[in-house]
Amino acid sequence: xxxxxxxxxxxxxxxxxxxxxxxxxxxxxxxxxxxxxxxxxxxxxxxxxxxxxxxxxxxxxxxxxxxxxxxxxxxxxxxxxxxxxxxxxxxxxxxxxxxxxxxxxxxxxxxxxxxxxxxxxxxxxxxxxxxxxxxxxxxxxxxxxxxxxxxxxxxxxxxxxxxxxxx
Numbered sequence: 122x123x124x125x126x127x128x129x130x131x132x133x134x135x136x137x138x139x140x141x142x143x144x145x146x147x148x149x150x151x152x153x154x155x156x157x158x159x160x161x162x163x164x165x166x167x168x169x170x171x172x173x174x175x176x177x178x179x180x181x182x183x184x185x186x187x188x189x190x191x192x193x194x195x196x197x198x199x200x201x202x203x204x205x206x207x208x209x210x211x212x213x214x215x216x217x218x219x220x221x222x223x224x225x226x227x228x229x230x231x232x233x234x235x236x237x238x239x240x241x242x243x244x245x246x247x248x249x250x251x252x253x254x255x256x257x258x259x260x261x262x263x264x265x266x267x268x269x270x271x272x273x274x275x276x277x278x279x280x281x282x283x284x285x286x287x288x
Contacts, residue, residue: 150210157193160230168193169232174261177203178230179281183216184223192217196231197260199253203229203238203281206257206265211272218242221279229281238281245275253278 160168160178169176177196180189192215197204209215221227221240228237243250257278258265269276 153193157191160193161191165230165233165235175231177205179205179217180228180230181217181220182224184220190217190220195257195261197253197256199256199280201283203231204253204257205279205281206254206261207242207277207279208265208268211268211274211276214277218277218279226284227281237284239284241280241282243278243280245277250278253280 156168156171156176157178159171160176165178168178174195175197176193179192179194181192182188183190194205207215207218222242225240226237227240228235243253254265265276
């Protein structure tokens, strides 16, 4: 079983142009919040490839609040799994990572496709980390390597495996 991957459609080249203009910087917080809202409001019809890279919406359960949390993240594919980087712009570890450590089950939206998955955290130094890091840095136009170099903060990688459908 694997996740179907959405195709980044960019008929006018605007997303790629935005990606080239902003690389190696990350999108500012207000842009990410608006992007998340649009992704949610349109049910995934808008938001998958808006920055030139494939973006999923990760839904976790808050470890303290118990509330549903949604985060747009650049993703890559490794076999039948999805790969994301816990970067948070080089600041402290993102809240969604702590939520996944407490409860590794999550829901992902890839465009309009929705599925449940189980997350596994891979830390720097773990087997396979470097290969997945290179994959994700390429998908995200070199932004992760630039961020790692500029802030020097280790960034875990999360691999999400699909869960079988439950009736």
